[in-house]
Amino acid sequence: MSVAFLAQFCTTIRKPPQAVPAVPAVPAVPAVPCYHGLMESASAASDAAFQARIEAGVKIEPKDAMPEAYRKTLIRQISQHAHSEIVGQLPEGNWISRAPTLQRKAILLAKVQDEAGHGLYLYCAAETLGVSRDQLIAELLSGKAKYSSIFNYPTLTWADIGAIGWLVDGAAIMNQIPLCRCSYGPYARAMVRICKEESFHQRQGFDILLALSRGSAAQKAMAQDALNRWWWPSLMMFGPPDEQSAHSAQSMAWKIKLISNDGLRQKFVDQTVPQAEYLGLRVPDPALKWNPERGHYDIGPIAWEEFNAVIRGQGPCNHERLAARRQAHEDGAWVREAALAYAAKHQKQDAVA
């Protein structure tokens, strides 16, 4: 019988039992007095052991030894992901007050609240790697940190809210489901929660477009226009083609990226095209064609110069998005300060009482 499960009952033991002379003399490392403590740094010699652990499918946890490059790459990846969730609220927030019905409004509110929640799960996961929330926010607001370039496109009509849910969240789900199995425990656990919630987002988007595409000619045209504008940026969300993807090989070895950019993009196209057909909408790609030999859709060339320009800050809304975040952060400063002052005052009063 396996006794591995016993370990979970032993987490409160502070000292090993006395009668175990056979245990090799591992120097006892004093417990770091915080769950979110800085982890031990790994020497180059232990990198191989680390890689072996990853290949054995053992999750890496916050205080485990890890190569510095793994830690840095993960901080970049998780924080970019968190920033994307936060900035991603802005294009949709634009339509909360203009949703066509009260029910659509309530649903959109719940969806945008989820995005805030996803940002918070991810910031916390990033913080377990020894970076502070303040640092992460400062890097977003200074423009140093990136977020998903798709959120630099404007939401011009209500149909755009449908297209974001269906396509952008659909693409995000495709990216995120494999990450539920990634090697870093806190990130994988955050992704599990997020994926459960994203499926609501994708369906509410499809539902918006379904209503429009079954509506008047003007409503159907609005849905088509949204698909025309969001299709290509959604395909770009999977990142550059595999042969140009800068960090892919190492990230895949570390299992913080599990499927290649092109592989995920293909999967997305294959599952989305039939959905567009159901809606009676035309995918804006004249080269799009089912390839029976490959068993996949072939697509036309992607305008990577546009993707790169948006990443460089030349998208339609880059400036507006960051300005809105900075404004919100500055406007909220007094609240953050007041809450701390209030908590300190009450702590003092409790101490006196």
Add this chain to the structure above:
Amino acid sequence: MSAVRDWPLWEVFIRSQHGVAHKHVGSLHAASAEAALCAARDVYTRRHEGVSIWVVPSAAITASSPGEREPLFEPANNKVYRHPGFFQVPPEVKNL
């Protein structure tokens, strides 16, 4: 940009239904315990995930270190007799 220090970090534990233990679900920043409880409700129970919430200052948690894994947990491995399956029970003997 303000220079206000970060709100303290709290670990959040949720009892998902009556009769089961609270389980760690994540963490969040909040100025006070009460605020942490409110935030935990919004962040971690938007879909009926819980019937009870605990928040604990992260700094108050003492955790075992990965380096202690062997001395802590290895002793359990060579005491398989703690499991009832270790013992051979004669087939004639019932209710044991």
